[in-house]
Amino acid sequence: MQLNFDDERPIFIQIAEQIEDAILSGAFPEESQIPSTTEISVSYKINPATALKGISILVDSGIVYKKRGLGMFVAEGAVEKLRNKRKDEFYENYVSKLVREAKRLNFSKEDIISMVERGFEE
């Protein structure tokens, strides 16, 4: 896991995304415990308030939940939830950009679809 301090996104957002990535990759399975605020802040060398803010995003969106006295755990259904969220982001970040660039270069819809198919075959 790596933080990028000159990213235009604040550190707490990056922390939340990295935990999401870890959940999606299966490194933190559903119903398993995620590292504590202190563990995260010590290992990334960031202020505990920043780490807490990152985790709070995940709590608010129902990805992780708190077990009193035990710590933070990955919620059941978190992977599915994240996949849907990432699908929307995927469209924003990749598909709309792809279509815009294709139109600029005068590629047809069929051209693009066949390129995507080629991508899947490779």
Place this chain on the structure above:
Amino acid sequence: MKCLSVDNVTKRFGDITALSGINLDFYENKIYGLLGRNGAGKSTLLNIITGRLFADEGSVTLDGTPVIENEKNLSRIFMMSENNYYPESMKVSEAFGWTKEFYPSFDMERAYDLSERFGLSPNKKIKSLSTGYSSIFKLITALSTNAPYILLDEPVLGLDANHRDLFYKVLIEVYSENPATFIISTHLIEEVSGIVEGVVVIDAGRIICNESRESLLSRYCCITGAVSAVDAFVQDKKVIASETLGGLKNAYIEGTVVKGSLPEGLNISGIDLQKLFILLTNKGGRKQ
């Protein structure tokens, strides 16, 4: 609100005004970075806060009561500085005991535990310590006092990369366990940029920035692209600095830019704290 307040502090040394009308509040249980170039007035300010120097004007108060000549308040503030105030023939272990006399909440167990983690032998005499270990000894003392306000002036001076890394981790551990206000004055901005919550930049004796790191960094960004495209985009924006590399240009601007509003071919990135510090304190050059 519980805080350490510096009110309108001015300090002159002969003809030189080292600090000019400084107003600052350091709130309870937050970590601050006190940043400034050499000679900007950082150490003078810290020395005035701890009563080692007297201000010509203004005052320093803790929760509303003066710090100067107030033993109770002074015992709530610990300062680690470059100077060594311990008798040189004293052993490390004796110095820990001595500090406990002045700071009753000093955690002896933590001091010995940290000594072991940093490889500092408590039986060594202070005068025999190398520059790096002298810093480590002072750091361990500071981190063990449990004082509610801990001031660290150049804490990592002479420490190798491994010891600096360990120090930052230990600092966060101690802070998580026993929250306190930390004011860290350092030139290694990149290394503390994730740790500090508040950023105070002092330049030529004046405060030029005093806000949270997050809000400070969110107010600036860098636009990169072809010279003409960048120039066209930033013409109505506040450009604080720019640099070109052949036909490419980086423009550092104050103000936020919505990513979607960026014309094709231009890129936006954040500015890290060290870069921003350089840009803010480069303004108008530097005279001695």
